[in-house]
Amino acid sequence: MDGVVPVLVAVFLQYATASLIEIGVVAKNGHSNQVITLNETGHVGRIHWFGERNGSIFHKVAQISIMKNYNLDLIIAPDPMSGKSVQFIRPETFYKEAWKDDDEHRLSPSTEYPLQPPLCDFLNYTSNLIHTLDWNSTTILSDRDNSLDSHNLARGLSRLGVKSELVFVKKDGNLKFLEPIMKSIGMEKMKRRLRFVLLCSLPLIGQILKEAEELDTYFGKGSLFRHFSQWLLIVPRPALRSIEGMDLKLDHVAVLSTSYKNFDISKLTQWVVKTTSEVLSSEHTWNRSDFTDHFLQIVRREHNTRTVNTMLHTLLWKPHGRKLSVVRHDASHDDVFPNLKLGLNQRKLRAAALEWLPFVKRYEEEDGSFSYKQASIDLVDHLGNVLNFTYSVSEPADGEWGVPISEDFSNYSGLIGMLQRMEADFVAVPMGFSEGRDVHSDFLPFFHASGNGLILRNTRGRSKLSSALTDPFRWQVYAVGGAVLIAVILLYLVMEWNNPFYNDAKSIEKGWKPAGALDAVMYLFGSTIHQGGVHLPESSSGRVLVSFWWLYIIVMTAAYSGNLIASLTVTKEELPFNSLDDVFADDSLKVGLVEGTSLHRAIMTSNNSKMMRLWEKIQASRSTDRSTLERNATIQIKKVLHENYAFLSDMSELEVFARSFCDLYILQETFEPMQYSLVLPEDSPLTDMFSEEVTLVQEIGLMQYWYRKWNPRENDSACASTETGAKPIGLEKLVSVSLALLVGVLCSGLCLLIELVVKATSIL
Incomplete structure (x- = not known):
């Protein structure tokens, strides 16, 4: 209202006898008053002009103190925000104290709020928009300068059934009211309550949004406000470019901007006089209250006919930053907040990991950086594609998985510690699941279950030149078989040589006589290899003995033949240890495991007698070798290969090592079964999103596919297989047979030589 000087239109020395209407107008450099009267009705109105004093009565209480002497019915003042529109206030809506010389003006908290004509419909549009968005509740953050609009918006939302909480924020910002709510109602309910309307100055809007992002760091794990809060900003049209320049990380931000024609302040004098005259010209006899209501009705009627341009924008993620995009007025929820359909909007999460085969393996690139692959990384890649995020991987500085490092078990080392310190968004x-870890982190649905075991080196070695002739039976079988053969030979000779059958005249006549010792031995021994002989016994007792001897031989040779086929196709070896008791019995064997794992903690705190003995064995090994708790599994395997050492770990990892090194084998006895899953920080807002997708991955079998993809198959191993089935027979399997044939040739040659010598001697 620069340069506006109120002009005294009509001054009347004598007022009519009808009631006098008192109107106060705040105008820069205003210094006089004017009277308007209509003799036809006897109505009289008086307009008082007051100096503006920095723009608004809301900032100058002393000015109000002057107004109180005039018994005003209505106050007209410039809008403190735009300076172009005006506000209409009933004086009775202020505290009585506000008419005194207080430091600041206060609005009445009663339901009779200061009246202001709806110079535009943006509040009605905002109420309807919030109702369309299906917000059950919202928090309206406002400053004192916008208190009137914020109260009106709250009342409009209440009529539509939307619960609203009106919070007045100071110019230095204040979102601390959210902290007790977040602590008391929990993460799930909090995600549904983060619905905000900002109706305040642009600097304060920027401060509130930045404070929300900072609050997210401490209470929302960096994700609560960013991905689950929804914000509706109400700003003037020129402020749109400033919103884009705020570099906001919040995903869901919509902006309702207004642009409309304001009062022509330069013609305020003529307008007030014209409107007052219109009211007084009515034939109706007004009292002071009715006059004020009718005055405001004229104002509403005039400004309802004006064109108000209200536009809705949504803040989108673009390649070059956040940009506003226009949204149509009949937009749906997904149109106003389209980022809801885009998951995490390509946010870069921080992942933590350690090498564990076959789930994670670290590869060094040519530039010195590291990349990570295998089954668990395939799962994370899938989650990134579905939930729309990228990630980087880092490892804990201490190289541990996560064990308590404080007496009250509140602080953890390793990967769990990174989650606690907010150095990682997920593992x-x-x-491995444990109650202590579950208290300080969120486990996703389990997708791997396995026991733990021991891997050792076969110190007895694996024979490269396997004995095909002796492998079918244990040595005890050969010993018993030899003893039976000798016993049957002796029994055969005793029965034949003492049998009266051969002393009978008929036997003598036919020349029947018992076989000699050499003939008996050759016949019974030859029967063991299905050769028999020509010297069959003539007596009935001898033939009965030989018949049952053949039954015995048929069964034994059949078993031998079957085992011979199996021994040629399956590797069989004698292992030095077959159970934990064997491990405990060897005092020279050292046992170790990776420090900081759930297995380490489980064995250390177990009440099981066998696990307690195992922990004592580990401690005894630790006292002589400090590297038995080495965190690098590769170094642990090297110790197994070169020392008398056993390594404890998950069976899936041990199987990979056993297939890579042929001298290693896994103890048959397993212990401490565990379940495994990815882990997020405690009360992470992302837990539900990740859990749903991991469950789906399990149901459709993707995790099993990735596990089989990276877990080496049996035929990928260079070691001899212990599985059944036809396998190629190598030359080493036939060495013993070849040697036996060579021995047989030498023996037969020696016999031939002896026969030749005997014959030559007899001729001489």
């Missing part, structure tokens, strides 16, 4: 390698 990308499966972690």
